[in-house]
Amino acid sequence: MTDHDQQRLWHRVASKRPLAVGMLGALIVVLIVWSIAPAEPTPVPPALPQPAHLEPAPIPQTPPETETRQPSEPQLIVEPPEPAPVDPSDERQEVLQTCELIAGKLGSVSLEDCAESKLRLSGARSRKGTPILMAEYPPLTERQPLGRVLLFGGIHGDELSSVSIVYGWLETLDRFHSGLFHWRIAPLVNPDGLLRSKPQRMNDHGVDLNRNFPSPNWKVEASDYWIRRTSRNPRRYPGEAPLSEPESRWLHEQIETFQPAAIVAVHAPLHVLDYDGPPDPPERLGPLHLKQMGTYPGSLGRFAGVHLDLPVVTLELPSAGIMPTPADQRRMWVDLVAWLRQNVPKQNAVQVVQVKPAATVAATSAER
Secondary structure (H helix, E strand, O other), X not given: OOHHHHHHHHHHHHHHHHHHHHHHHHHHHHHHHHHHOOOOOOOOOOOOOOOHHHOOOOOOOOOOHHHOOOOOOOOOOOOOOOOOOOOHHHHHXXXXXXXXXXXXXXXXXXXXXXXHXXXXXXXXXXXXXXXXXXXXXXXXOOEOOOOEEEEEEOOOOOOHHHHHHHHHHHHHHHHHOOOOOEEEEEOOOOHHHHOOOOOOOOOOOOOOHHHOOOOOOHHHHHHHHHHHHOOOOHHHOOOOOOOOOHHHHHHHHHHXXXXXXXXXXXXXXXXXXXXXXXXXXXXXXXXXXXXOOOOOOOOHHHHHHHHOOOOEXXXXXXXXXXXXXXXXXXXXXXXXXHHHHHHHHHHHHHOOOOOOOOOOOOOOOOOO
């Protein structure tokens, strides 16, 4: 190649050099941009549905530390606090509802008579939460009463007449209370037993409330009597411990706080007059004649009559389901008041106690 040809080739290469340099620079810029750009995510194929039996179980949530329960240790049974004051309108409504239940069960007790009586909430409730109603006929300002009398019926739920007759005597006191005595009256101590579709002697816990009162050596005597003498008769079951039931606890509390000079209990259907306590029992109340039957472990007669030496008059009506005639009801009441008039002052003479105040209820007129 001549010098002329080499010179021509050199000029040709030199004329294309700027283009090559420009292309090289553009390639470098592209490489730099690609290296710093974010990479696109790698696509993930969708998960195939799992069979139901292979689905993982949900992970249980751990409760807060404040809610974690530790194994409980044996604790003493604590009595519930005193009930809060009840609004008068709410109390009245609850009394009416309870009257409706009782009137629906007893043909001789009308809803109207129950609602118009002086019955109010006692503050106690049965095992199932039914209120135990109570009426109070307190001293009158113009007369000093001879003493305090506690009267109740229906401690056995299948003794229907024992409830009905006390309702009848409430009507008598509503009309004729003269202040001769300070009465506290509960027509139905065992509402759960009465209000069942088929009334039963025991409360809703299956306890005979008249075997649930305290007495010395109750744990041995009550259990032994129930097992050996009644062959575990469920109608005579005394409970696991004395006063284990809210109904018997309430009646026991009335005896402690009201401090009655005499207790009158109405039962059925033995057609006798029973008595426990100090001497001079009534020989007769209307058609009922005295036949002292003794006491049983856990019975009210043994607790109040024997151990507290209180007069306990027990009327055993002739029938649990049929009321005595109006004349017999009146005779029993008149004879009872006459005996109390004669014997309550004697009891007050030996009974040196201070009664806790109870809510008063308006009273009117004269007592028979």
